[in-house]
Structures are given as C-alpha cells and as structure tokens.
Amino acid sequence: MTPYHFKSALAGLWKEKWINLLSTLSIAVGLFITTVGLLVVYNVNSIAQKLPDKFSITVYLKDGISQADTQRLQNTIRSNEYVRKISYISKEDALRDLKDSLKDSAYVLEGIDNNPLPASFSIKLRKDYVDPAKVKRFAGQIKAMRGVDDIQYGEQFLSSIQSIMSGARLAGLLFLGALLVGVLFVCYSTVKILFYRKADEVETLKLLGATGWFIRMPFLLEGSLMGFFGGLAAFLAGYGVFDVFLAGFSSSVPAIGYFLVPSALLLSLPAAGLFIGFSGALIALGRIRS
Amino acid sequence: MIHFEGVSKVYEGQTALANATFSVERGEMLFITGPSGAGKSTLLKLIYHAVAPEEGSITINGQRTDSMRARHIPALRRNIGVVFQDFRLLSGRTIYENVALAMRIRDAAEAQVKAQVMETLKMVGLRHKADAYPDALSGGEQQRVVIARAIVADPIIVLADEPTGNLDPVTAAGIMRIFKDINSRGTTIVIATHNKDLYANTGRRVLRLDSGAIAGEDRG
Incomplete structure (x- = not known):
C-alpha cells in the first residue's frame, strides 16, 4: 500500500459520497443490532453462570x-x-x-x-x-x-431454565450469524457497485500494466474504511445507549443496573467493521483478469 | 524486438489479421498503414496482449507472449507505452495524476514520479496544464497527455494508434517531433496511421495492411 492508494481510496469515497454514506450507515446499524444481540447472549450466559450458586x-x-x-x-x-x-x-x-x-x-x-x-x-x-x-x-x-x-428441589424449574438458556444461546448465535452475513453483504455489494462504475478506469489500469493488487488496493481500502467508520458509528451509538442512557435510568429502574455491557465488546466494533469491510471488498473483487 | 510469425486473429468469424509475419528491429520506427478495418489496431493490440492470437507466435524482446499466462501480462505491458486511439484518460484525475499513473503502476518512488512527470510534461509542452483536468484540454493537448503517459516511464517499445487522428497538420507535426525525439534515444516505435503525411519522406519502413493481410512494405 502506498500513499497513492490511500489518496485514491479517499477520493473514491468522496466522489461517491452518498452511496458510501448509506452503506456506512447500513454497516453501523447492522453492527449495532449485532452488538445488542451479543449483549443479550452475553447476559443470558452470565446469568447461566450464576445459576448453580442459587440452586x-x-x-x-x-x-x-x-x-x-x-x-x-x-x-x-x-x-x-x-x-x-x-x-x-x-x-x-x-x-x-x-x-x-x-x-x-x-x-x-x-x-x-x-x-x-x-x-x-x-x-x-x-x-x-x-x-x-x-x-x-x-x-x-x-x-x-x-x-x-x-x-x-426445583426439578421443573431447573430443566426449563436449562432449555431456555441453551435455546436462547442457539437462537442468539444464529441471529448474530445472519446479521454478520448481512453486514458483509452490504460491504460486498457496495464495493461491487463501485467497481462496476469504475469499469473503464479498471480496464485502462490493466492496459497500462497494473497488477491485480494495484487495482484492488483502493477498493479494499474503501471497503475497509467504510467498515471502520460503520463500526465507529456503532460504537458511538452503543456507548450513547448503554453507557450514558441506561446508566442514567438504572437509578430509577435498578434491574437495568444488572445488564452487563463489557466495554471490550464496544471497543472492538471499529476493528470488527474494518475486518468485515475488507472481507466484503475482497470477495466482491475476486480475481482480476488481465 | 518484435517478431510475428504466421499470426492470425479472428473476431466472431471475421478475420482481423491473417497469417502475418514481420519483425521490428530494436530502435526502429515502423509505420503501419492501410484503410480502416485493415487490421492496424488489432496488430498493435496483439503486441501489448489486449487480445491473444488464434494462430502463430509473437515474440517481444526475446519472450514468447502469444500463449503467456495471465499473471505475466502486466509485466509485459509495463515494458510497452501505448498511445490509445481513444486516449483512455481518467476524467476524474488531473493531467499530472494521469501521467503519474504510468509510473505508480511501476512502483516508482514519489520524488522520481514528480521529477519524471514534470520533465515529460515539459517535453510535450504541457507543463503549465499539470493541474488541469482532461475535459478542459483540446484534442491535440489530450493527445500529447496520452503520449506523455506512454513515454514517462521509459518503456522499451512505444505503440501509437492513429496518434494524429483528428489533429491539424501543425499539431500533428509537433507530435511527430516528439516521437522522433524519443526514437532517437533508442525507443522502438510502431505507429499505426492512415495519414500518409506522417511517414512521407521520412525514409522509415512502412508496412501496408489490407483486409487483415500484409500487402507490402515500402519506405516513407
């Protein structure tokens, strides 16, 4: 990667700013919902961990x-x-x-x-x-x-809690999987559209002797940056909702205070977005034939 | 430098080039002429491997290229500067960026890119237009930008497809001076044109094409 690739990517993002903004917001919403889902699974799990103490x-x-x-x-x-x-x-x-x-x-x-x-x-x-x-x-x-x-002993209670826990965990994981595929698809289709729009430019680059990676790099960066900013937006939304809003409410509704939000999960959102954006772009570009 | 041996190219049943055999020596300036549809552009495209032949062998700078693997094609093209008939300038980038692209593709250092792009723009008389966009330039100026992009990275071969297409004689003569200049430094040049004025009285070899076949060879 050279400064040229970075400049090209930024210019590309700016040139198609509306479609890119929409994609970034879709990524943000997808990652935010994924985070909520992850938090539910996480909390169900932490309750499940504490259950044996109460039994x-x-x-x-x-x-x-x-x-x-x-x-x-x-x-x-x-x-x-x-x-x-x-x-x-x-x-x-x-x-x-x-x-x-x-x-x-x-x-x-x-x-x-x-x-x-x-x-x-x-x-x-x-x-x-x-x-x-x-x-x-x-x-x-x-x-x-x-x-x-x-x-x-709570025989009925024990077995129903167990099945609810494992059901919730499975449903949560399936839900998360579907959402992540959705976010990946947003990145994939955005980069695919950008790539098609620049078909002429790509063709010229090939004829000038550019390698596949030289051509791919700006697109990969664009996908990664969109993913990163989507993740950043999801992080800010998550921070706003969970750390500020919920914390404010927990004084009047104490149960909210028991809802655990691991900060590592929120902090990893921009990195997760970047990774998904990069992967989506990589799949979208596929092989570039000379 | 360039050798074609029995090369044929067919597009959807139409023969564009049939059984062509010819050579271009290192440092030579060769003209290819003939009416529209004679196969001039196809011949150039075969050299930079935009298309592959159905038959025959092509050797560029000692390397067989007709059946070359796709991953080796970019390296071949980096040895060849092409002045495309349809220019292929990137409209969203400045003249400087368009010309610099040819060097960036070759991983040149930024300082070298700047020095060589500015020197080449000066050579084609467009240094003052470095920050302009292609749409703001006249046809002749755009043509010179394409030439600058083709030669900026010192390729061993320069191919030009109708480089004076719709230009007035004065501009065309200016462009030919640029080609002579780079040819005098040892670059092999192949120019496809139907404009006799370009090669008349040059003493250079002229290959005549007709309906996809080599119809003869003269001196201009």
Missing part, C-alpha cells in the same frame, strides 16, 4: 431421628462428590425462619403447640453438577437413605 436441594428428615443418625447422614451426604456445602436446619430453626418470613402474619401460627415442621438439610451442589439429569440421580440416592423423609 439448592432441601432434604427433609423423618421426625424423631436421633442426633447421631442426623450427624451420620450429614457426614455421608457431605462426602458425596456432588456436594459443595451442606447445612443443617433444625425443627426450631425452621419454625423461626417461617415466623420471620411471615412477619406480621405470624399470628396464624399461634395456637399450634407442636412444631409441625421437619428438620432438614440444605444442600448446595458443585457448579458442574447442576444439571437436570445429574441432580435427579443424586436426589434419588439421597431419598433412599435411612432417615430421609422427602426431598425437594
């Missing part, structure tokens, strides 16, 4: 189980490779928790002499084992143990 299994113990049996059972469960943490909740603790959670309505418990609540274990699993099939197998093992009355 717990409650094991209810039979009434009248001895302290020694309780201790033995706790030890057995703790030694299982699935288990990250196990905590014992006595009948009294359970009642106190219930009262706490009922708060002002705690009077409904008045008049109950016997504590009807069972003692229980609350089990947190290791991250890798929070999976519908594995949890089911584990729950089966526990339930079969002596002294265990019942076991409860």
Whole structure:
C-alpha cells in the first residue's frame, strides 16, 4: 500500500459520497443490532453462570431421628462428590425462619403447640453438577437413605431454565450469524457497485500494466474504511445507549443496573467493521483478469 | 524486438489479421498503414496482449507472449507505452495524476514520479496544464497527455494508434517531433496511421495492411 492508494481510496469515497454514506450507515446499524444481540447472549450466559450458586436441594428428615443418625447422614451426604456445602436446619430453626418470613402474619401460627415442621438439610451442589439429569440421580440416592423423609428441589424449574438458556444461546448465535452475513453483504455489494462504475478506469489500469493488487488496493481500502467508520458509528451509538442512557435510568429502574455491557465488546466494533469491510471488498473483487 | 510469425486473429468469424509475419528491429520506427478495418489496431493490440492470437507466435524482446499466462501480462505491458486511439484518460484525475499513473503502476518512488512527470510534461509542452483536468484540454493537448503517459516511464517499445487522428497538420507535426525525439534515444516505435503525411519522406519502413493481410512494405 502506498500513499497513492490511500489518496485514491479517499477520493473514491468522496466522489461517491452518498452511496458510501448509506452503506456506512447500513454497516453501523447492522453492527449495532449485532452488538445488542451479543449483549443479550452475553447476559443470558452470565446469568447461566450464576445459576448453580442459587440452586439448592432441601432434604427433609423423618421426625424423631436421633442426633447421631442426623450427624451420620450429614457426614455421608457431605462426602458425596456432588456436594459443595451442606447445612443443617433444625425443627426450631425452621419454625423461626417461617415466623420471620411471615412477619406480621405470624399470628396464624399461634395456637399450634407442636412444631409441625421437619428438620432438614440444605444442600448446595458443585457448579458442574447442576444439571437436570445429574441432580435427579443424586436426589434419588439421597431419598433412599435411612432417615430421609422427602426431598425437594426445583426439578421443573431447573430443566426449563436449562432449555431456555441453551435455546436462547442457539437462537442468539444464529441471529448474530445472519446479521454478520448481512453486514458483509452490504460491504460486498457496495464495493461491487463501485467497481462496476469504475469499469473503464479498471480496464485502462490493466492496459497500462497494473497488477491485480494495484487495482484492488483502493477498493479494499474503501471497503475497509467504510467498515471502520460503520463500526465507529456503532460504537458511538452503543456507548450513547448503554453507557450514558441506561446508566442514567438504572437509578430509577435498578434491574437495568444488572445488564452487563463489557466495554471490550464496544471497543472492538471499529476493528470488527474494518475486518468485515475488507472481507466484503475482497470477495466482491475476486480475481482480476488481465 | 518484435517478431510475428504466421499470426492470425479472428473476431466472431471475421478475420482481423491473417497469417502475418514481420519483425521490428530494436530502435526502429515502423509505420503501419492501410484503410480502416485493415487490421492496424488489432496488430498493435496483439503486441501489448489486449487480445491473444488464434494462430502463430509473437515474440517481444526475446519472450514468447502469444500463449503467456495471465499473471505475466502486466509485466509485459509495463515494458510497452501505448498511445490509445481513444486516449483512455481518467476524467476524474488531473493531467499530472494521469501521467503519474504510468509510473505508480511501476512502483516508482514519489520524488522520481514528480521529477519524471514534470520533465515529460515539459517535453510535450504541457507543463503549465499539470493541474488541469482532461475535459478542459483540446484534442491535440489530450493527445500529447496520452503520449506523455506512454513515454514517462521509459518503456522499451512505444505503440501509437492513429496518434494524429483528428489533429491539424501543425499539431500533428509537433507530435511527430516528439516521437522522433524519443526514437532517437533508442525507443522502438510502431505507429499505426492512415495519414500518409506522417511517414512521407521520412525514409522509415512502412508496412501496408489490407483486409487483415500484409500487402507490402515500402519506405516513407
């Protein structure tokens, strides 16, 4: 690449400024929507990462189980490779928790002499084992143990969350793929049109002895610059929407504050635009026959 | 420098050149003449490989070019300066840029481009028009720009297709002086023309074409 190629590319961009501006804006819109899609996938993923921490299994113990049996059972469960943490909740603790959670309505418990609540274990699993099939197998093992009355965990919840997560991820990736192909096509068709418009000039360059790369270079630069500026516009739009607008709103709508926007993603937009612009132009130019 | 051996070229069933055999020596100035459609332009196009022959062999500067691979064609063309009949100037670029193109294609350094372009524009009397665009120039001036572009990079061969086409005799004589000048420095020149005044009394070899065949050879 020489200063001549760069000057030619800039002159070419300026000469066809309207079509180039439209293409650049199309690239910007495409990349912006792609970014929104990526952010959704990213956030779904980060929720999916946190889910195992929230997931717990409650094991209810039979009434009248001895302290020694309780201790033995706790030890057995703790030694299982699935288990990250196990905590014992006595009948009294359970009642106190219930009262706490009922708060002002705690009077409904008045008049109950016997504590009807069972003692229980609350089990947190290791991250890798929070999976519908594995949890089911584990729950089966526990339930079969002596002294265990019942076991409860969000079976339905777990499997539906899992399928939503994987569905969302797949849909997101397909959507992103389609959008990127769209952006690539914008670059491709713009450069193709520019190339056709300059068919005479290209023919003259060939007859003067220019090599294929000499002819291609200004077009490749034009495609790359359009992609870069499209990416830059998408970055500015993304920065405006996510960093300024959403941050302003998060004080009144706290949920917005949980929406994560990795700045590396936004910062990589101009580079991504440049790469897509260059690739689109390269495909559009193809082989140049002498 | 240039050798054609039994070369034929056919366009959609029409023979443009039939079984042509001739040679051009290094440093020679050869005229090709004949009526319109005689095959003059085709002969020049075969030399710079804008078209390939159906039959025969073409040798340029010791290299067979008739069956040359596409990727070697640009290098061949960089050895040849062409004065196109339809000029082929780029309308969106200045005279300076048009002439400089021939050097940039050859990867010349910017300082050298500037020096040689200005010197060549001076030689064709257009130094003062360097910043003008082709449309602002007269036919004769545009013709001289095309000549400047053809010779600026010191090619070993210069081909000119009707270089004085629609020019008045005074301008035509000026253009011929430029060709003689570069020929005297050793550049091989082939000029296709139907204008007898160009070669009359020059003592140069004249190849006569008629209906695609070489009909004879004279001295101008």
